[in-house]
Amino acid sequence: MKVGVLSGGGDAPGINAVVRAVVKKGIQNYRYEFVGIIDGWAGLAKEEYMPLGLKEVSDILPKGGSILGSSRTNPFKKEKGPEEVVRNAKKAGIGAVVAIGGDDTLGVAHKLKEFGLKCVGVPKTIDNDLPGTDYTFGFMTAVGIATEALDRLHTTAETHHRILVLEVMGRYTGWIALEAGLAGGADVILIPEKPFDIEEVCEYIKKRQKRGENFSVIIVAEGAKPKSGAEIVQNESVDQFGNTRLGGIGHYLSKEIEKRMKIETRAVVLGHLQRGGSPTAFDRILCTRFGVAAIDLVHEGKFDYMVALKGNKIVSVSLEDIIGKRKTVDLRLYDEASVFFG
Numbered sequence: 001m002k003v004g005v006l007s008g009g010g011d012a013p014g015i016n017a018v019v020r021a022v023v024k025k026g027i028q029n030y031r032y033e034f035v036g037i038i039d040g041w042a043g044l045a046k047e048e049y050m051p052l053g054l055k056e057v058s059d060i061l062p063k064g065g066s067i068l069g070s071s072r073t074n075p076f077k078k079e080k081g082p083e084e085v086v087r088n089a090k091k092a093g094i095g096a097v098v099a100i101g102g103d104d105t106l107g108v109a110h111k112l113k114e115f116g117l118k119c120v121g122v123p124k125t126i127d128n129d130l131p132g133t134d135y136t137f138g139f140m141t142a143v144g145i146a147t148e149a150l151d152r153l154h155t156t157a158e159t160h161h162r163i164l165v166l167e168v169m170g171r172y173t174g175w176i177a178l179e180a181g182l183a184g185g186a187d188v189i190l191i192p193e194k195p196f197d198i199e200e201v202c203e204y205i206k207k208r209q210k211r212g213e214n215f216s217v218i219i220v221a222e223g224a225k226p227k228s229g230a231e232i233v234q235n236e237s238v239d240q241f242g243n244t245r246l247g248g249i250g251h252y253l254s255k256e257i258e259k260r261m262k263i264e265t266r267a268v269v270l271g272h273l274q275r276g277g278s279p280t281a282f283d284r285i286l287c288t289r290f291g292v293a294a295i296d297l298v299h300e301g302k303f304d305y306m307v308a309l310k311g312n313k314i315v316s317v318s319l320e321d322i323i324g325k326r327k328t329v330d331l332r333l334y335d336e337a338s339v340f341f342g
Contacts, residue, residue, distance in 0.1 A: 002035060002095055003094070004034075004094040005023070005035075005036055005097070006043060008105030009124070012124045012136075012275060013142075013278060014137040017283070017288055020057040021292050022034070025296075035092065035094065036052040036068045040068075042073035050067075061284060061288075062284070072104065097119045098122065101121070102130060103323060105121075110320065110323050113303070118304075120298050124138060126139050127170055127173055127175060128327070131326065131327040132308050133309050133310070137279070137286050137290060139176070140282045141277075141278075141282075142168075143176055146166070149166055157217050161264075162215055162265065163266075164215075164216075165220060165253045165268070166270060167251075168221060169275075170223055174194075174224065178333065188218040190220040190221065190224040191220075191224055195227040198256050198257070199260075202261055203342070205261060222249055251269075290309075304320065305318055
């Protein structure tokens with residue numbers, strides 16, 4: 001069988017580790033042939049492929065990004081787009097596809113089942129918001145990067161007696177902000193699941209001032225919003241999956257805090273630094289296990305499923321059960337973190 005492999009959506013540390021595991025086990029254990037599909041679902045629409053053998057996956061385990069490229073292409077936004085994708089897959093002799101992505105990419109994989117394309121999913125998103133799995137790969141690396149940023153910001157905030165606001169990714173869920181905030185000792189953590197009161201944030205800062213601590217470090221997820229307003233967006237345009245481009249909450253907070261507190265306040269947007277670079281050891285191992293399990297599902301003919309982590313075991317979950325749903329932060333964990341606010 002010839003198996004296609006693609007990665008869609010935003011990049012995440014560990015994609016290449018998944019590709020390596022899929023290809024190595026698929027060739028060595030099942031004698032499958034592999035083809036890399038360039039730039040996600042766009043590659044099947046445009047018939048753009050690359051060879052994917054043992055040579056191509058050698059030494060890519062620690063490499064960030066994706067050797068396959070990626071895009072936020074939705075074939076269902078084009079008339080006869082799904083039919084075109086399936087027709088091109090058959091033309092290329094592709095009998096199954098391993099799709100590496102988040103809800104958007106895997107949602108396409110699930111819907112293409114009705115058009116005859118056999119797919120297995122691998123959960124990829126640094127936001128960690130896909131249900132059915134304890135962790136998505138890339139998340140732990142992003143948390144590590146955000147934690148290091150907090151460590152560095154603490155020293156400069158303390159030196160200059162400033163308030164520093166770190167904006168991290170997290171469109172609808174605050175997993176990165178929460179876990180990095182806990183690990184990095186943030187003085188306030190703001191997440192999309194719990195709209196904030198700017199006056200309450202200022203009270204935390206005042207609480208620290210009363211103890212003689214004349215600096216504060218705040219971490220905020222990009223999708224966090226004030227109780228009295230809507231989420232902050234860079235512009236109103238949307239991608240092919242209807243996602244707006246978020247960003248700006250960090251600068252909004254810094255201006256509002258400085259206006260109320262009369263203390264120099266700066267915002268730092270971590271942005272794509274969270275996505276880039278080599279995956280951590282945790283993510284390398286998780287990706288390797290995901291890749292091995294994904295090609296096993298292909299061999300078993302268990303399509304329209306996604307590999308997942310439950311405890312320390314790799315399991316499979318139906319795409320139908322997770323698509324269109326979101327794993328939000330457990331607010332009990334947020335309550336635990338709030339003990340350290342102020």
